[in-house]
Amino acid sequence: MNFDLTEVTLRAFNKALHELPPTNAGTLEVTGVQGQHAMAVGADTDATVHVRGSVGYYCAGMNKAATIHVHGSAGPGVAENMMSGKVIIEGDASQYAGATSHGGMLVVRGNASSRCGISMKGSDIVVRGNIGHMSAFMAQKGNLVVCGDAGDALGDSIYEARIFVRGEVASLGADCIEKDMTPEHLEDLKSLLAEAGIDDVEPSEFRRYGSARKLYTFNIDNAGAY
Amino acid sequence: MCGIVGLFAKSPEIEAEMGAHLSAMLITMSDRGPDSAGFAIYRDPVGGQEKLTVQSEDPAEFDGLLELFRSTGIAAHEMLVSDTHAILRLDVGQTEAARSILAEQRPAIRIMSRGNAIEIYKEVGLPEEVSNRFGLSSMKGSHAVGHTRMATESAVTTLGAHPFSTAPDQCLVHNGSMSNHNNMRRELRYAGRRVETENDTEVAAAYLSWRMDQGQNLGAALETGLKDYDGFYTFLVGTETGFGVLRDPIACKPAVMAETEDYVAFGSEYRALVNLPGIETAKVWEPEPATVYFWERAA
Numbered sequence: 179m180n181f182d183l184t185e186v187t188l189r190a191f192n193k194a195l196h197e198l199p200p201t202n203a204g205t206l207e208v209t210g211v212q213g214q215h216a217m218a219v220g221a222d223t224d225a226t227v228h229v230r231g232s233v234g235y236y237c238a239g240m241n242k243a244a245t246i247h248v249h250g251s252a253g254p255g256v257a258e259n260m261m262s263g264k265v266i267i268e269g270d271a272s273q274y275a276g277a278t279s280h281g282g283m284l285v286v287r288g289n290a291s292s293r294c295g296i297s298m299k300g301s302d303i304v305v306r307g308n309i310g311h312m313s314a315f316m317a318q319k320g321n322l323v324v325c326g327d328a329g330d331a332l333g334d335s336i337y338e339a340r341i342f343v344r345g346e347v348a349s350l351g352a353d354c355i356e357k358d359m360t361p362e363h364l365e366d367l368k369s370l371l372a373e374a375g376i377d378d379v380e381p382s383e384f385r386r387y388g389s390a391r392k393l394y395t396f397n398i399d400n401a402g403a404y
Numbered sequence: 405m406c407g408i409v410g411l412f413a414k415s416p417e418i419e420a421e422m423g424a425h426l427s428a429m430l431i432t433m434s435d436r437g438p439d440s441a442g443f444a445i446y447r448d449p450v451g452g453q454e455k456l457t458v459q460s461e462d463p464a465e466f467d468g469l470l471e472l473f474r475s476t477g478i479a480a481h482e483m484l485v486s487d488t489h490a491i492l493r494l495d496v497g498q499t500e501a502a503r504s505i506l507a508e509q510r511p512a513i514r515i516m517s518r519g520n521a522i523e524i525y526k527e528v529g530l531p532e533e534v535s536n537r538f539g540l541s542s543m544k545g546s547h548a549v550g551h552t553r554m555a556t557e558s559a560v561t562t563l564g565a566h567p568f569s570t571a572p573d574q575c576l577v578h579n580g581s582m583s584n585h586n587n588m589r590r591e592l593r594y595a596g597r598r599v600e601t602e603n604d605t606e607v608a609a610a611y612l613s614w615r616m617d618q619g620q621n622l623g624a625a626l627e628t629g630l631k632d633y634d635g636f637y638t639f640l641v642g643t644e645t646g647f648g649v650l651r652d653p654i655a656c657k658p659a660v661m662a663e664t665e666d667y668v669a670f671g672s673e674y675r676a677l678v679n680l681p682g683i684e685t686a687k688v689w690e691p692e693p694a695t696v697y698f699w700e701r702a703a
Contacts, residue, residue, distance in 0.1 A: 213675035232674050232688075251688065253674060254658060272658065272690055291690050292655055310655075311693065 184210035188217065198223040200243065211250065218246045221263070238265045241282060257284045260301055273310070276303045279320070285374045292329065295322045298339055304374035314341055315351065323370050325379050333387055337394070341387040342367055344379060353393040359386045406579040407433025407552040408566075410640045410647055410670035411680075412699050413545075418667045418681075422447075423543030427535040429669075429676045430550040434531045436579075436672055437552030440565035441534040442526025444575040444642050447545035449520040453481060454499050454572070456492040457516040457523050458506070459562060465512050466490045472509065478502055487537045488562075489516065489525050499572075514563060519573030521546070521644050526565035546701065549642045549670075551577035557585070557604040568606040570598070571613035573644035578605040579657045579672055582635035608633065612641060626650045626696045640670055646700035655693035662686040668699045 181191040191208060195218060203225035211231025218227050219236060221244035232250035242261040251269030260279040270288035277293065279301035292310035295303045300319040311329035314322050317339030327345035334351020367381040392400045409429035413419040423445065430441060460466065466485050473480035479495035494502055499518045506513050517524040525538040531552045535541065551566035558564045567575035585604035592599055592610050599610050611632065615625035622643055638657040641648045649670060651659055662669045662677050664686045671677045691697055
């Protein structure tokens, strides 16, 4: 199915997406894309959607099972609260990409800006380029893989999410520390990179970061770390 | 919320269509700011003359204004009235005298801007209405900035709309809200600067003008501002020769830029830029937090 958004409304396309069967839903093409908000949100189907252009806020929000492939850049909040499926951004992603995402995979082939993976709860986020400040803030579960550099305050107040960064980290946030990379982590990283379609970097080039586990519950002895 | 847009021409083709492009960009940002809208356009400087943009709710106030100025010895060359605004051309160095005359004899008239090239138009209403009232689409210019307002820190009035101009040929539009504007306003007034409204953005603009009068260039003034401003902001600042961009270090307020051989464009969202020529192949990026960007043409 093809949807030319210069001829049909975004709402008509999103409605058609919502009415697809959960399985064997096929492929959809969206053209005439001009930075619209809430593109391909709330999918509950295994459809593959190709979005030909750059999108605005909240693309692929709450995605479940669908593969949403944006052939352009994405505005703030792409794949926010994703439950499962896969979201691929060929260009850059703006702030809070993958915020609160519970599952599935978000791939950003360009850079992601600030607050990438904020409060992520179990998804995998793979960024080919760099990420901005305050990324993985209060991240609870899942993996954030960054092939480039990370901005300031990475992983501030992090819980049990894992962060892998290949380049420089400007600074770590409160309670986020560098951790050992074990063979198990290297295996996981290898499969994450493969699933994201990235084959020009090696897992051994990354460093791992995670929680020092001092801020989970308030302890007066750790007051200075807040 | 608020929306901001800006366009800086690098080619005569973009200069010729400056108003048409800016109008389309402004209207696209209507749902970020339906309360009021405004724009500053830089055009038609004439050597030895300065332009004064004035505003009045009742355009009848403009009647006889040229004659009034001339009778007090001010060399006033022409006046072009456009709805609630009028552009006066005076000899350089006479705008302060003109300001005094207006304050005494036509107190209902407000000064929007002064300078060699700047003209500011702003009103309450939807961006499309404001653009149409002043005929933005047919204006030519070297660069322009625009704003659609969703008010937070002061009332929805013409004077609360953006851009704010606090020095010749300077103006500022703002997405965000300042937390320390009351204190800054007191400090600026104490330093002898004119701050006319209770609006937070005017304070931010007046601060930059103050720093630039102390000898800083726009880039340095913006860098100093990073230390003194407290609040959320994405600023777009116009000067006679170009414009600059600054986002606060947290950078919650959105910003997208695009550059080609023909122009540099700014929008709160990518949507605002989609109709610009060659946008498909333009360099499009998000300006970094706490980083000053500036484009200027040779004077």
